[in-house]
Amino acid sequence: MKNKTVKIGLLGVGVMGQNHLRNLSMLKQVEIAFIYDLDKQACDKISKIYNVPVSDNLEGDLKGLDGAIIATPTFTHFDYIKLVSKYVKNIFVEKPLTSTLETSKEVVKLAKELNLKIQVGFIERYNPAVVALQNVINNSKNTIAIDFSRTNKVSSRITDVDVIMDLMIHDIDLALKFNGKVDKIYAHGYIKNQMIEYARAIITHKNGSFSNILASRITEKRTRNICVTCDDKYIDCNLLSKEIFVNKQTIEQYIDNVSISSKIEIVDVRPQEALLLELVDFAKLCNGDDVLVANECSGLAAIEVANIVQKQILDSNNKQSKYIGVNLCQL
Structure with a gap:
């Protein structure tokens, strides 16, 4: 479809909303129609900085x-999606989709009924290190397990969701x-002040692989790591430093069957702004282009x-290790 300027409205001017506004202002194909927030004082202040209208x-x-x-608080997502969908067909909603399983199912149903195009803000999909990691995995032999670690001391800006919906969801x-x-x-965790602040989950996938996921808001050290064990290599990916190291043996070492330390390859990762790339895709979606994004079913x-991890x-009655199955909407 022919490219045209797309008019986009921004709901929410908190920390994440301002990140969206900063990146939107760099896109020539986007006209920021307005910003909206219940905090009128904050809205007026930010409006002057970016020279954008405020919606009353x-x-x-x-x-x-x-x-x-x-880009409003999670507990408001469902109500805003319902309101926006009355007038707008292309909707970007920050992760998580909504605050509950039931309302998320309602959004999927609503999207089908109204033919909505919904993009969920799983920004890590656009992290250049994740994109490069996907390429390495695609060229690997049999992924056995992937270990995810995401830790950070609790942020005062996140008060409406636990560590699972805040960090682990990525x-x-x-x-x-x-x-x-x-x-x-299977999952276990630590609860503080009636909120899950530390969680571990072990996922067995239908293809036989495993995902081990750690998320913590009580750990002093900030980490964002993905480690992948394959039959032919081990991949160590640091999402913060954007570094990927691949440990593997050469063909000759396999043939000789000699115990030698594996060689380490460094994967080139191009520095890019993940949120900007994410919003470029949303602009394309608004323009009617066929774009593969994290949709409502994702x-x-x-x-x-x-929900199962939570x-x-x-x-409190789950005293024994217990695996629970889940049926996904689609991938």
């Missing part, structure tokens, strides 16, 4: 948009993307897994 009549201003971005999405459909799940699939940790 959200429903009226939604009319005529090509797309809308929902790696749940990547686990489903890399390893496919889920067979069984969002629901991650919520389904997250239930296992919160269930």
Whole structure:
């Protein structure tokens, strides 16, 4: 479809909303129609910085948009999706899709009924290190297991969701993307002030591979790591430093059957702004292009897994290790 300027409205000008606004302002193909937030003072201040209009009549201003971005607190996602969908067909919603499994299912149903194009903000899919890692995995022999680690001391800006919905949800999405459909799940964690702040999940996938996921908001050290064990190599990916190291043996070493330390290859990772790339895809979606993005079904699939992880940790009667199955919407 011919490229045209797309009109996009932004709901929410918190930390993530401002990140969206900063990146949107760099896209020539995007016209920022308005920003909206319940915090009018913050909205007015940010409006002056970026020279964008503030919406005082959200429903009226939604009319005529090509797309809308929902970067509001998680518990408001469902209500805003329902409101926006009355006037806008292309909707970007920050992760997680909604705050509950039930409302996420409702969004999938709504998208089908109204023919909505929904993109969920799984930004790690656009992390250049993850993109490079996917290429290495695609050229590897039999992925046996992937270990995900995402830790950080609790952020004061996140108060409405636990560590599973805040941090682990990113790696749940990547686990489903890399390893496919889920067979069984086992999880345990630590609860502080009635909120899960530390969680571990072991996922058995239908293709026989494993995903081991750690997420913590009580760990002093900030980490974002993905380690992949394959038949022919071991891949160590640091999402923060954007470094990937591949340990593997040469063909000659296999033939000679000699015990020698494997060689290490460094994968070239191009520095790129993940959120900018994500929004470029959303602009294409708004323009009617056929773009492969994390849609509402991807969002629901991650919520389904997250919901089971939460239930296992919160269930005080779950005294024994117990695997639970899950049926995903689609991948």
